[in-house]
Amino acid sequence: MKMSCRLRGHKEWNVRASTLARNTYNPIRDVIETLQIKPNPKKSYIPLSVGDPTAFGNLQPSENIIDAICDIAKQNDSRNYAPTIGHREARQAVAEYSAHQGMVSADDVILCSGCSHAIDITLSVIADAGQNVLIPRPGYLIHKTLGEGLGIVIKYYDLLPDQNWQVDLESLESQIDENTAAIVVNNPSNPCGSVYTREHLKDIVDVASRNRVPIIADEIYEHFVFSDHEFTAISSVSKDVPVLTCSGVTKRFLVPGWRLGWVIIHDRQNIFNKEIRSGLMSMATRILGPNTLMQKALPRILKETPQSFYDDTIRFIESQAKLAYQELKKTPGLRPIMPQGSMYMMIEIKTSLFPKFDNELQFISKMCNEQSVLCIPGKCFNYPNYMRIVLTVPEEILREACVRITQFCEDHMLKKLDNDVVSIVQGEPTRAASKKNFQKNIA
């Protein structure tokens, strides 16, 4: 029997993904897929691409945190819902753990499902579609992925490879306009491994202060710094600029899958008024709070983890950084930049010495197909002609990877130098050539 009532819906099926979904794009996955890599089956595969410190099983979390989770899983009150911003005891523990950032109380802390969720709610509260947010180049593109999904315009300020990736302050200031809603500062940095001094952070804050732009601090690598370097929270050097600091347990405690992060609101001059604070609280209600098992364990995780655990982890990564730097410094055609913290190193590929390859993507896929070593192309960080390696892999594997990377460079570097090429290869013109490539690739 035919329905005779008037059709209220559509005549045809036409189910489409939302603009938000279509605008959400994670470059790492996409770029790696387009590389079409086929690791050489004759050589063990070494993914120096995986930014997960647990991937190789050599770095284990501290026992106390596993004990805390096991104990708490047995308690009845670890299973119920918490307030959407998190249990007060857990927020209080984060406030105490974060005292180095400046005065923090439990009321300034919102618990999230990992640091990326913290960045997500922060960006969505601070900017409307059409406003812009400045992020570093090179930079970890979660900020871009999240921002562009929301219709926020992402603009870039440059980091300076020859100054340990410090912020080019002129570039930063020149990108600010009346639609700028925030500046993202990622310190210590993924992918650069840079750690900024207090003075440099003050300079960044001065730019923000002059232009009345709040800061979003991605400090997921807080305290993850090598000897002779000191971690300073950017909020601790700000007198007026409000700072939303995003962090979590992911990297420092070696538990990325446990998904617990937070946003801390620093607003000494009450510039945010109540609006941003209550906006963050509203955004926190979109999921019904992060995992309560972790929240209940958090005070023990943050307070009882022995200093020796942190020291051992960072000492290991530092020695890996030194190893990779020493080995790759000698490799023809590469220029590693020694990191000062975090878990990564950026390496410049002098592409003019590898004319076979049009860009670093081709270099990287060929290297994987021949040597079974995969690195992340600079393109994923908006920075062509570089690649990023992770330093958390076991020592023997890192050593082997360096040998193979060197072998690959020797196999493919320009060998026979006719007179014209010599002039390109030696000295400055190399940089000019790679700069041109850089601009070509960025466009």
Ligand SMILES: *Cc1c(COP(=O)(O)O)cnc(C)c1O
């Ligand atoms: C790993 C990482 C994150 C994401 O952390 P989660 O807690 O896993 O969401 C955010 N920012 C940077 C710079 C990272 O390297």
